[in-house]
Amino acid sequence: MQPRIILHIDMDAFFTSVEERENPSLKGKPVVVGADPKGGNGRGVVSTANYEARKFGIHSSMPISWAYRKCPSAVFLPVNMQFYAEASQRIMAILKKYAEKFEQASIDEAFLDLSSTGSYDKAKEIVEGIKKDIEEKEKLTCSVGLTPNKLIAKIASDAQKPNGFTIITEEKVTEFLKPLNVRKLPGIGPKAEAVLKELKIDTIGQLAQASEATLRQVFGNAWGTYLHTAAQGIDEREVEQNTVIKNISRRMTFEKDTSEESELRKALETLTEEIGNDLNGYGRTQFKTITLIVRYEDFETHTKQKTLIDECDRSEVILTVAKELLKEYAKTGKKIRQLGISIGKLR
Ligand code: TTP
Ligand code: MG
Secondary structure, eight states: OOOOOEEEEEETTHHHHHHHHHOGGGTTSOEEEESOOGGGTOOSBEEEEOHHHHTTTOOTTSBHHHHHHHOTTSEEEOOOHHHHHHHHHHHHHHHHTTOSEEEEEETTEEEEEOGGGOSHHHHHHHHHHHHHHHHHHHOOOEEEEEESSHHHHHHHHTTTOSSOEEEOOGGGHHHHHTTSBGGGSTTOOHHHHHHHHHTTOOBHHHHHHSOHHHHHHHHOHHHHHHHHHHHTTOOOOOOOOBOSOOEEEEEEEEEEEEOOHHHHHHHHHHHHHHHHHHHHHTTOOOEEEEEEEEEETTOOEEEEEEEEEEEEOOHHHHHHHHHHHHHHHHHTOOOEEEEEEEEESOO
């Protein structure tokens, strides 16, 4: 069988880059896109920060009030989703032309299957063309990973941001993964990281050495096997043909972990409002599933989903369902670190 050549592409600091393109006077300044900071009293979260603002420790999903305190002189801009969605659509249209198999993974990410080029040299030329095309037509930069599968491609595109191009051929996969922190593997969060640390596993290389049986015992069968396989750099998933975003999600990290009901309720209201804006920005109206994501102070994370009988287009329903789903978690009395809402099966 011919080896696969898979490209993952991720736009650099996407929302802020679009803003900077429209207003070049922003270049070089720390820029934050998100809720109104209202002089440090604003509710809501950071959608993204440009690389200058990241130097101050500002990042996605942080409360906007916190970001404001970290860098009050940053330029704070509201989320202009329609604007980013349009840029995204144009970028995806460019990408689609380059491969028969194209999968949009989020507003600023996509996978392309370039196996039919037959070699990394040929694929590399195409990818250089893609980067140039996006830079010329959209005045935006992206980072890419060109590798044997989706998993490695996603890790590789992140390896040299911004404006990176990382090629990892089949024979280099083990060497590439070996020194990386386990957190680089999709799905490993702080909790799994802590458990692995107990086992004296810090790097993907060390994880690859651990026995599958041990990992299955510690993490359960499905997860254990995933970790074992992923650490070897194995991923059989195909690039799927899809061209539309299927869900929208928003997260909010509390400045201080909380179990305060009014604070949790306010957070759900803010998240619902932001999701409503995103939905409008995308020009979509209907959804069918609502998921609540709760991350506790110890990083334990739970999700609960409700599927509506009929498709729905009302924000109030998101809020009502999210509040209902939260009730059970609130019962535990454990403090919550982060809340998220995701709506799915969009139309
Ligand atoms: P990302 O690709 O995760 O981030 P980014 O493009 O801003 O920066 P990077 O260079 O590290 O890729 O997300 C793409 C866009 O999605 C981002 O610009 C804003 C939006 N977003 C949110 O609104 N909330 C979030 O929590 C995250 C992670 C992203
Ligand atoms: Mg990005």
